[in-house]
Amino acid sequence: MTRASAKAGGRRPVVDEPVIETHALTKRYGRGRPAVDGLGLVVPRGSVFGFLGPNGSGKTTTIRMLMGLIEPTSGVARVLGEPMPRAGQRVLPRVGALIEGPALYGFLSGRDNLVRLDSADPAADPRTRAARVGEALDRVGLANAAAKKARAYSLGMKQRLGLAAALLQPRELLVLDEPTNGLDPQGMREIRTLVRDLAAGGTTVFLSSHLLDEIEQVCTHVAVMSRGRLLTQGTVAGLASSVRGRLSVTTPDTAEAVRVLKEHGVNDLVVTDDRVTGELPAGELADLNAALVRADVRVRAFGAQRASLEDAFVALTGEGFDVAG
Structure with missing residues (x-):
């Protein structure tokens, strides 16, 4: 020592x-x-x-x-x-x-x-x-x-x-x-x-x-x-890192996007207007984007956001508290 x-x-x-x-x-x-x-x-x-x-x-x-x-x-x-x-x-x-x-x-x-x-x-x-x-x-x-x-x-x-x-x-x-x-x-x-x-x-x-x-x-x-x-x-x-981040896809073809994302293991999918979000999958994101394009999903924006400390806290407790002060 x-x-x-x-x-x-x-x-x-x-x-x-x-x-x-x-x-x-x-x-x-x-x-x-x-x-x-x-x-x-x-x-x-x-x-x-x-x-x-x-x-x-x-x-x-x-x-x-x-x-x-x-x-x-x-x-x-x-x-x-x-x-x-x-x-x-x-x-x-x-x-x-x-x-x-x-x-x-x-x-x-x-x-x-x-x-x-x-x-x-x-x-x-x-x-x-x-x-x-x-x-x-x-x-x-x-x-x-x-x-x-x-x-x-x-x-x-x-x-x-x-x-x-x-x-x-x-x-x-x-x-x-x-x-x-x-x-x-x-x-x-x-x-x-x-x-x-x-x-x-x-x-x-x-x-x-x-x-x-x-x-x-x-x-x-x-x-x-x-x-x-x-x-x-x-x-x-x-x-x-104990909590998965979120994937976001902006497209007018939300129904088809949801189908493709489900097939590729994306869970907890939420559709809001022309935006589909879900839990980040374990696979390569570039392959997922390519699968959307092959299915003729018009992808206007595609991105991922890592989980934050707030996400981890909510996952632990089921609630949040003052984040911005």
Whole structure:
């Protein structure tokens, strides 16, 4: 087993050890249905891991247990190879987090908020504080608003400032709970770019969201939660490929097209005006197109669309949730 170099006195991280791992992790409030029920999660090192589910599915409760903010009712959570919350003092200095929105001092400027937060970190070097604060503000696009009081910030600007706080020092793991909440489309694109850059630099990013499109664009791995339970986990590509895409044929000869497509193994056919759609078959699409032409089907358009993360979620649950935000 290969091992990464370690700082003096610190635990030696195992390269192929999961950054987050849980076994039967459960949180119950009162006698009702558990908020998190028997969660078994594995987050690979170096991944951008999307934690996906509708609001109320248990994502934030899980994150609060992982960060040691609340105790689990039962089960085990390990972060960076250490048990949580017992090893919180060793683990949390290696983790940056933005959970449930940032807690800010409204009477302080954005820059002074970061200075205050950095000053409270015993591991932070005061000699590099000003430079690190400036760099963090610049990375999240707040350099020009650094002197403005935080109470005058919009929701999106507050989200950016909270993310800047998580970036004040290099982290092995970055945990983000709905990081694009309140951001306009441009801000969302900027945060996605930042997440990709952090991952390219070796930081594992654990990204909780209820936005399928956001997860699909930026993440390498994904877990899907619903009503406190884990439905599936794996690579984004693997989850999407578990569901077949859709074939689309535009033609005035829809009846004949349906006949040919059925003969060539296309299922779940739907006719809408001059368009026939169906589940992608296993065979070569060029051969299917040729079969339509041989049958004198006038093909005006022929194409295929791969299955999306939304398609996979609907296949798993029979329902959808907020895709566009």
